[in-house]
Amino acid sequence: MSRAHSKGYQAGINGRSKDVCPFQTSDARSQWLGGWREALSDRQIGLSLR
Numbered sequence: 001m002s003r004a005h006s007k008g009y010q011a012g013i014n015g016r017s018k019d020v021c022p023f024q025t026s027d028a029r030s031q032w033l034g035g036w037r038e039a040l041s042d043r044q045i046g047l048s049l050r
Contacts, residue, residue, distance in 0.1 A: 001031045008032035012039025 004023055008031065011020060018036050023029040 001027065004028040004031035005035035005038075008035030009039045010035075012036035013043060015043075 008021070011032075012018075012035065018033060021029055021032045021036070023032050
């Protein structure tokens with residue numbers, strides 16, 4: 001589950017759409033989307049992976 005969260009965070013910090021989530025199971029998808037949302041918050045305050 002932590003891998004799904006990490007992958008979602010990476011997608012979000014790089015500006016990818018939440019529609020690219022590769023997970024189908026609800027638990028993994030939920031973790032991925034949680035990471036994605038966390039990355040959006042971080043991007044708003046100026047963090048990035050440059």
